[in-house]
Structure formats: C-alpha cells, structure tokens
Amino acid sequence: GCLIDGPRTAVRCLPYISNLSVSFFDAVTSDESFLFNTGDATVRLVKANGEHSYVAQAYVQKPLSGVDLFVMLQVPEKDVIGDVVQGRNLAIGITVAVFVVGAVLSFVLIGTLLAPVDDVAKRMYFTSKLTSEKELTNIANANKSEGAAAGDFSTLYDQEDIEDEPLSRSNLAEVRALQTAYSTMDTAIKSFTKYVPRDVVKELMSTNQMCEIQMRPMRCSMLFTDIASFTSICERVPPPILSGLVQLYFERSSRIVMGHGGVIDKFIGDCIMAVWGAPTPIDHQELRGSLCGVQLIEETQRDPLRENFDNAGEKLAIRVGVATGEVLAGNMGSRMRMSYTVIGDAVNLAARLESMNKQFATRVMIDDVTASAVDGIVQLRLLLAIRVVGKEQAVRVYEPVGLKIDRGEAMEGVRTIDRCALEDAERRSGNDDRGSVMSGRSSAAGGAGPTRSRGRVDTTHLVDTAARLSDAPLLATAAQIRVAETHTAAVEAMMKRDFAGAIATAQEVAVAAAAVAASEPDATWAANQVPSDKLAALCERYLRDPPGPDFDGAWRSEEK
Numbered sequence: 306g307c308l309i310d311g312p313r314t315a316v317r318c319l320p321y322i323s324n325l326s327v328s329f330f331d332a333v334t335s336d337e338s339f340l341f342n343t344g345d346a347t348v349r350l351v352k353a354n355g356e357h358s359y360v361a362q363a364y365v366q367k368p369l370s371g372v373d374l375f376v377m378l379q380v381p382e383k384d385v386i387g388d389v390v391q392g393r394n395l396a397i398g399i400t401v402a403v404f405v406v407g408a409v410l411s412f413v414l415i416g417t418l419l420a421p422v423d424d425v426a427k428r429m430y431f432t433s434k435l436t437s438e439k440e441l442t443n444i445a446n447a448n449k450s451e452g453a454a455a456g457d458f459s460t461l462y463d464q465e466d467i468e469d470e471p472l473s474r475s476n477l478a479e480v481r482a483l484q485t486a487y488s489t490m491d492t493a494i495k496s497f498t499k500y501v502p503r504d505v506v507k508e509l510m511s512t513n514q515m516c517e518i519q520m521r522p523m524r525c526s527m528l529f530t531d532i533a534s535f536t537s538i539c540e541r542v543p544p545p546i547l548s549g550l551v552q553l554y555f556e557r558s559s560r561i562v563m564g565h566g567g568v569i570d571k572f573i574g575d576c577i578m579a580v581w582g583a584p585t586p587i588d589h590q591e592l593r594g595s596l597c598g599v600q601l602i603e604e605t606q607r608d609p610l611r612e613n614f615d616n617a618g619e620k621l622a623i624r625v626g627v628a629t630g631e632v633l634a635g636n637m638g639s640r641m642r643m644s645y646t647v648i649g650d651a652v653n654l655a656a657r658l659e660s661m662n663k664q665f666a667t668r669v670m671i672d673d674v675t676a677s678a679v680d681g682i683v684q685l686r687l688l689l690a691i692r693v694v695g696k697e698q699a700v701r702v703y704e705p706v707g708l709k710i711d712r713g714e715a716m717e718g719v720r721t722i723d724r725c726a727l728e729d730a731e732r733r734s735g736n737d738d739r740g741s742v743m744s745g746r747s748s749a750a751g752g753a754g755p756t757r758s759r760g761r762v763d764t765t766h767l768v769d770t771a772a773r774l775s776d777a778p779l780l781a782t783a784a785q786i787r788v789a790e791t792h793t794a795a796v797e798a799m800m801k802r803d804f805a806g807a808i809a810t811a812q813e814v815a816v817a818a819a820a821v822a823a824s825e826p827d828a829t830w831a832a833n834q835v836p837s838d839k840l841a842a843l844c845e846r847y848l849r850d851p852p853g854p855d856f857d858g859a860w861r862s863e864e865k
Contacts, residue, residue: 350382357382421475425487428472432491435498435507502568505645508584518643520635525582526594526627526675527652528567529659530558530601533622535575542617551575553613554621557604565597566590570646576659580647583634591629591678595705598625598669599683599779626659628652628672650696657693658702661862665704666835673701684709684781686789687796688836689843690859699859704836706789707781788817795840800858804844811837811844 342348346363361378472484498506509516532538532554539547558577562569566587567579579597581590604610605621614621630651636643651672658670665688676685685703692699781789795810814837843860 351379359385418475418477418480421473421480421484424472425483428491429487432487432494433510435494435503435510501645502570502584504568504584516636516643518636518638518640520633520637520648522631523583523586523634523647524590524630525580525632525634525647525651526590526629527632527647527655528562528579528581528594528598528625528627529576529656530579530598530623530625531574531576531659533624533663538619542619546617550613550617550619554605554610557610558601561600561604562597565593565600567593567597571644580634583632583647584645589678591627591675592682594627594629595669595671595675595679595683596779598627598671599705599707601625602668603779623668624659624662625669626655626657626662626671627669627675628655628658629674629678630654630672653695654693654700657695657862660864661691661693661702664835664862664864665839666833667704669705671703671705673703676701676703679705682709683707684786684789685793686836687793689796689840690800690857692859692861694862694864699857704789706785708779709781709786784817788814791817792837792840795837796858799840799844799847802847802852802856804847807844808841808848811841 346361349360349362351358351360359380359382361380363376365376472488475481475484494506542550554575555572555577559569562577562579565581567581568583570578570580572578579594581587581593587593601623602625605623610621628651630649632647632649632651634645634647636645637648638644651674654672658672662668662670667688670688671679671685679685684706686706688702688704690699690701791810792814795807795814798804798810799807815834818834839860
C-alpha cells in the first residue's frame with residue numbers, strides 16, 4: 306500500500322508501489338470510480354491500464370505520532386469474480402448443451418414412438434380408398450411400362466391380393482392395441498370387398514353414411530355368361546375336380562371382366578353377371594361389354610382352361626348375352642340384409658339373350674342398343690328380330706364376330722391386335738356416309754337399326770387393354786366379315802318381304818362359311834349354319850303362308 310501524509314499531502318511508497326502508474330492514482334481519486342462508502346472506508350472500482358481493480362481506502366489516525374495514515378488496498382477484479390464468471394459461463398454452456406441434447410433425444414424418442422402411429426394413420430387413409438401405397442405404385446409402374454391409358458383397368462385385377470408390408474409392432478401397449486384394431490378392420494374390409502363389388506364399397510365408404518334401401522336410374526350395360534351343359538358336367542365330373550375347374554374358370558373370366566372395367570354383380574351357380582355403368586359411370590360401356598364377351602369366348606378355347614377341361618374329359622363352352630338400357634341400380638333387400646344389384650328390362654333381356662344362344666348355336670348375343678354403339682368398330686352379324694319370352698316388343702339381336710379391319714388391305718387370316726386397323730374402323734364409323742347393310746333400316750321393333758355414330762371416339766386404349774388381358778384373337782378376318790355381312794343382307798331382305806331373295810342370300814352364307822372353314826380349320830364359328838337355317842325356314846313358311854300387313858319380321862322365341 307501507500308502511506309499518504311494527510312496534512313502535507315506527502316506520499317511515501319514502499320518499494321513495490323513504484324510499479325503503480327500515475328493513471329492509477331488519478332483513477333482512484335476520480336469521482337466516477339466511487340462505488341459505495343462504509344463510513345470508515347471507501348470502495349472504488351478503478352480501471353487503469355485496461356484492467357479493473359477494486360480499491361478500498363481508509364484513514365488510520367495515529368494521534369500519538371501526529372501522523373494520519375491513509376491505507377489503500379488494491380485487489381484485481383479478476384481475483385474477486387474471475388471464478389464466478391468462469392463458473393457462470395460453464396453453467397450456461399452445460400445448460401445449453403443439456404437443452405440441445407434433450408431436444409434431439411426428444412425428437413428421436415417421439416419419432417420412434419409415434420412412427421407406428423403415423424404408419425397406421427397412412428394405412429387407414431389408403432384403406433378408406435380401398436387401395437394401398439404398394440398397389441398404386443405397382444399399377445402406375447405397370448401402366449407406365451406398358452403404355453396403358455387412364456381408362457385401362459387391365460392391371461387392376463392383378464393388384465387385388467397384394468399384401469402390404471407387415472406393421473412394425475410398437476413397444477407401447479396403447480400403440481400395439483391401435484395396430485391390432487387397424488389390422489382387424491383392414492382384414493374385415495378387404496374380405497368385405499370379396500363379397501360386394503369393390504366400387505360399391507368405395508361409394509359406401511365415401512358417403513360416410515349407413516347404407517339404406519335406395520335405387521336410382523342409371524344407363525348400364527349388362528353381361529350374363531354361363532357354362533353350356535353345366536348340369537351334365539356336374540353329373541360326370543367328381544366334385545373335387547369340378548371345384549378346381551369352376552374356380553379356374555371364374556378366375557380367368559373375372560380377370561377379363563374386371564380388366565375391361567366391369568363390376569361383377571354376382572355369381573349365380575356357374576353364371577357370372579357383370580355390369581358397366583354402375584355404381585359409377587364408365588366410358589364406352591357398350592364396347593367394353595362387347596369386347597369382353599368376345600374375349601371370354603376366345604379365352605375358353607385356350608390354355609389353361611382348355612387343357613384342364615380336356616384333362617377332365619370335358620369340353621368347355623360358354624354363352625354370353627349383353628344388353629344396354631336404363632335400369633335401377635342400388636341396394637335391394639330388407640333393412641337387416643341387403644345387396645347391391647341392378648334390375649330392369651335390360652337386365653332381363655341380357656339374361657334372355659345369353660340363354661337364347663342355345664337356339665341359334667351362337668356364342669355371343671347383343672341387343673340393338675349395344676349394337677348401335679359398337680357398329681363400325683365391331684363386326685356384327687344381324688341374326689334376327691326376336692320376341693324373347695316375356696316381351697312383346699321385338700328386339701334386333703346381333704352376334705359380334707370381332708373387331709373390324711380394313712378390307713382394302715390383304716388382312717385375311719390376321720389374328721393379332723392392330724391399332725391402325727381399329728383407327729380405320731373408327732374413321733369409317735365417324736366419316737363414312739354410305740352407311741352399312743345395318744344402318745338406316747327400320748327395325749322389327751319399329752325403331753331404327755344400329756346407325757354409325759358421328760364423330761371420332763378414341764377407343765384404342767380399350768383394344769390395348771384386351772391385348773394385355775389375353776393373347777386371344779379379337780380381329781375378325783375378311784372371310785368372317787363376308788359371312789356376317791352376307792347373313793345380315795339375307796335378314797334385311799326378309800324384313801323387306803323379299804323372302805325368295807332372303808333364301809337365296811342365306812344359301813350364299815354356306816358358301817362364305819366354307820371359305821372360312823377352308824382358311825381356318827379351327828374356326829368352329831364358321832360351321833354354325835343354324836342362324837341361316839332358321840332364316841331360310843322362316844322365309845319358306847312366309848312363302849307358303851304370306852304374312853299380313855302388320856308383318857314386322859320378328860321371330861318369336863318359345864324358350865327362356
């Protein structure tokens with residue numbers, strides 16, 4: 306310290322005090338450095354030479370010597386609070402580190418615990434849409450690789466039984482209970498879609514309401530198909546083998562129906578009832594149903610169906626009927642038990658046409674409404690105007706032979722899908738004003754027969770769909786077209802009461818059919834002369850007993 310002589314303001318410093326600068330003493334005497342006064346001592350915070358120091362000053366009176374002592378104690382600030390600051394900084398650092406680590410651990414822990422919940426939530430969303438992320442990815446990849454169009458359903462059937470990745474079981478009991486509940490619900494809903502059409506379940510889930518008995522009018526195309534002589538087959542084939550055959554038949558047929566966008570309404574024994582246009586509308590429903598019918602017939606003549614039925618000693622043959630019209634679609638039944646279906650005149654007609662194939666030895670029959678929508682794209686053979694059992698109004702009935710081709714090209718014998726040929730058919734459908742032997746005629750029912758639709762429609766994706774579903778041929782050959790058009794001309798002649806001309810034209814059908822049989826030995830369709838024979842017999846009867854003025858050319862069916 307320093308000794309200061311108060312009265313004389315004399316300063317006597319010990320040797321070590323010589324290190325203190327004058328600026329230090331100036332700072333000590335400055336009023337700005339004052340902190341507080343304890344009565345006998347004064348404490349100051351002094352800054353000198355860039356460092357802070359605490360300075361305590363006090364007078365010590367020495368009355369005996371007559372000299373007052375002024376004592377000053379200097380303590381560097383870092384010696385007083387240095388450890389405190391260091392401890393504070395350390396505490397802040399530790400606190401921040403603990404907070405950061407805690408936040409990271411919290412996010413990791415929350416993510417780990419809630420990841421199963423998030424997975425369940427995502428799966429529940431897809432379940433509400435009756436699909437899955439894996440299914441959507443597979444469909445998108447399949448359509449992309451095969452160039453499928455937006456309306457292509459050919460890959461949908463193959464995705465029906467795709468299983469999602471199993472749920473990662475959580476360690477929390479509450480989350481495990483949620484996962485178990487979801488798995489049970491998902492299994493129940495997927496099983497439900499096996500009994501009820503998938504589109505119906507989708508519509509039911511989207512409304513978020515309890516189902517009720519309610520039907521609404523919709524324009525639909527219906528298809529009925531069953532196995533010919535199934536009763537006899539059941540009698541001859543043992544039940545275990547029969548079960549496998551029927552299951553394979555339903556699998557192959559369902560794939561084609563659903564691939565064309567159809568909704569399987571129900572299985573009735575060996576019969577399949579399918580609908581286009583309900584519960585939701587669909588484009589080109591008549592063409593979809595017609596192509597589906599033709600392809601179902603062709604599929605039965607190919608492996609594995611043909612091989613399996615041959616091994617059982619049976620020959621598989623099916624019949625198909627397609628009709629279009631306004632029907633009632635919705636839930637039927639009672640309050641406690643109901644089912645989704647369609648009812649109406651067109652439904653009954655489709656069932657009658659399927660059964661009527663037996664009387665004409667044909668494979669597929671479609672009504673005039675369906676025919677008017679597909680004429681120009683599908684080659685049709687007008688069979689007759691028929692009054693089916695239970696209906697007084699006659700209906701023109703047609704047999705779809707296959708897709709039309711450009712006869713200007715040498716396409717006889719072509720058995721592959723040709724998009725250019727389809728485009729030629731569509732161009733003729735939209736721009737050909739010459740009509741056909743079926744257009745512009747009055748039908749036996751009093752209305753117009755099938756007329757070519759005006760305007761180009763894009764249906765190439767439907768044919769592409771058929772090609773992906775099966776390699777069965779769809780294009781009609783030139784010889785088949787000649788048979789179909791010759792028979793149609795004979796029917797048109799009868800409608801105009803030219804019975805002799807109709808008989809002569811019907812005889813030409815046999816010549817045209819012989820050409821088909823010669824070029825296509827496996828074409829069993831060409832060997833069918835029943836429609837022409839029925840037409841000739843009907844015309845001969847009219848020659849013997851001319852009809853009255855109310856003649857409409859209709860043939861009355863006596864069998865269902």
